[in-house]
Amino acid sequence: MNFIDLKRQYEAYREEIDQAVLGVMASTRFILGREVEALERELSSFTGAPFAVGVSSGTDGLLLSLMALGAGKDTVVVTTPFSFFATVEAIMLLGAEPAFCDIERESFNLDPHLLEDRINELEGLGKKVSGVIAVSLYGQCADMDAINRISKKRGLFVIEDACQSLGASYKGRMSGNLSLLSVTSFFPSKPLGCFGDGGMVFSQDEGLFEKIKAMRVHGDTGRYNHRYLGLNARLDAIQAAVLRAKLRHFEKEIALRQEAADRYMDLLSPLERKGMIGLPHIKKGCRSIFAQFTIRILEKDRDQVAMALSELGIPTAIHYPRPLPFLEPLKRYGFRRGEFPVAEEAARQVLSLPMHAFIEEREQEEVARALFKVLDR
Ligand SMILES: Cc1ncc(COP(=O)(O)O)c(C=O)c1O
Structure with missing residues (x-):
């Protein structure tokens, strides 16, 4: 995949x-x-x-x-x-x-x-x-x-x-x-x-x-x-x-991305109900294009979850592992840990799942099965 x-x-x-x-x-x-x-x-x-x-x-x-x-x-x-x-x-x-x-x-x-x-x-x-x-x-x-x-x-x-x-x-x-x-x-x-x-x-x-x-x-x-x-x-x-x-195909792809996002929401909602993950929250009046389908890993260690998923053949990505203020070229400004608590927590928890207009239902089911296996055991 x-x-x-x-x-x-x-x-x-x-x-x-x-x-x-x-x-x-x-x-x-x-x-x-x-x-x-x-x-x-x-x-x-x-x-x-x-x-x-x-x-x-x-x-x-x-x-x-x-x-x-x-x-x-x-x-x-x-x-x-x-x-x-x-x-x-x-x-x-x-x-x-x-x-x-x-x-x-x-x-x-x-x-x-x-x-x-x-x-x-x-x-x-x-x-x-x-x-x-x-x-x-x-x-x-x-x-x-x-x-x-x-x-x-x-x-x-x-x-x-x-x-x-x-x-x-x-x-x-x-x-x-x-x-x-x-x-x-x-x-x-x-x-x-x-x-x-x-x-x-x-x-x-x-x-x-x-x-x-x-x-x-x-x-x-x-x-x-x-x-x-x-x-x-x-x-x-x-x-x-x-x-x-x-x-010329973009409107159709937007609809396909929305369908894929809805499908992930359905498949993964039991994990959210158990407090294991956070699903994307789309605010009232907004339509996301789901450039990424990014969840939060709430209980387990995110990096270990990503590794376990990779072993099961599921590619993931982390957008982004470090908040901008703490990157090397910004060192001279002296930003301190704890100054941006919400971003810092996000950087520890986020995990993006495979997402594109052409993803198939069976692939999303495979992603969900792997996540259940890794998180719910
Ligand atoms: C939020 C954001 N800003 C800026 C860029 C830079 O775009 P580009 O890679 O086309 O230079 C990207 C994409 O990579 C991005 O995701």
């Missing part, structure tokens, strides 16, 4: 994808061009975000967004302590200082109830907080309305790190269109993945959109007029062609 089965997906759409890739090769338009522009239009329409810019990865999308918003030296950006490293890496690469606000226990996302106090605390120390990056982890949107409300009152920008949540919705609106800027990733294992690296920045503001569009090509606004410092951070045409072919 594979944790994510990209082969099955490729076999299902092989002809369409091959045709699309061959089309780009025949056109010899490898950089930007028709396919990238078409994908930007299609995903702008899919998310409802007025503007979209194809970029080379989610990480570069975060970097470009922060650059366009002026984050840098002497500014602080607040984010969640429980995410993939790229979220905080982008802040730090620009010389800005990362600050963290603990997460909600049920959603694993930044807790808006703690945000205002954290901003007050930072400003009390004389720091200039410039914005917030909220991550929509595992495919469920962060509480973006609350985060936007608090940030607007304080004049801060908000970026949704939607690298795991394209296809999710929040109060009837799509992830990617819930804040000023939003960034998604097309890393192959993401719900909408390409055949390499890729990403997209969504914007609700035309000026920022134009700026990021220039910044992905060295800040060039045309004919070597380099108006900004930028990057080489374009989405390439072959990746855009693959993504357009897959996008």
Whole structure:
């Protein structure tokens, strides 16, 4: 069994994808061009975000967004302590200082109830907080309305790190269109993945959109007029062609992921009732894309459970074993154990199970059987 089965997906759409890739090769338009522009239009329409810019990865999308918003030296950006490293890496690469606000226990996302106090605390120390990056982890949107409300009152920008949540919705609106800027990733294992690296920045503001569009090509606004410092951070045409072919099946895949998640919920609920695991909790008004199906191991040691499952042929993953503040590159800030209790507990307990649109019922039953065997003996 594979944790994510990209082969099955490729076999299902092989002809369409091959045709699309061959089309780009025949056109010899490898950089930007028709396919990238078409994908930007299609995903702008899919998310409802007025503007979209194809970029080379989610990480570069975060970097470009922060650059366009002026984050840098002497500014602080607040984010969640429980995410993939790229979220905080982008802040730090620009010389800005990362600050963290603990997460909600049920959603694993930044807790808006703690945000205002954290901003007050930072400003009390004389720091200039410039914005917030909220991550929509595992495919469920962060509480973006609350985060936007608090940030607007304080004049801060908000970026949704939607690298795991394209296809999710929040109060009837799509992830990617819930804040000023939003960034998604097309890393192959993401719900909408390409055949390499890729990403997209969504914007609700035309000026920022134009700026990021220039910044992905060295800040060039045309004919070597380099108006900004930028990057080489374009989405390439072959990746855009693959993504357009897959996008045509995405709604169907969203439904399949939901079905698979419901099936896991049914199969595993006896273990939750016994207090052995915690199942994902999807908040009212949210539809998760289940980029990950992540449970909590409550009684036994998570790492031993993962090992025992592996011995039974069940692959799992840990997203993420260490909260961001305690990673090596952040050492100099001196964050202390116990400062982010909810994230720290999550890092000890979470375990992601095999999950993708093509997972079969019998595979999920096998996962459940193995979990019962390991936990309930
Ligand atoms: C939450 C989060 N942020 C940022 C990234 C970075 O995206 P990429 O791998 O496309 O650079 C990822 C994905 O890997 C992610 O999961």
